[in-house]
Amino acid sequence: MGYADLRELQSALTTASDIAAALQRAPTRRDADQLVDVLRRALSVAGALGAETGPTGCAEHPHGAVDPLYGDPEDPLPPGYGKCLLCNDRRRRADAHHPHPRLRPRRPHLQLHRRPRQSA
């Protein structure tokens, strides 16, 4: 997605917004056709967004390295991890600092049985 495409998308959306704002109570068929045309143009340009984000598919690091573990069936990445190695490394560091509660050893529920029973 180059700058020209982005400009075209913004221009089409602005035009659509202008047309919609200028519509009278009873829009004509011509108004509707004009609006549909410009919205189609915006839709087609918007549909191409992300097509050139590079191999990582990451908006922040489009041309960074792809995580070698991505798509590895033997050692799958945790849920929420993407293709971007830089982002995955950041996630790994965050996970190391704040281990997922599921990964901590379970604490036995001693509290329930520790209190001596009161005799009535």
Ligand SMILES: [Zn+2]
């Ligand atoms: Zn990234």
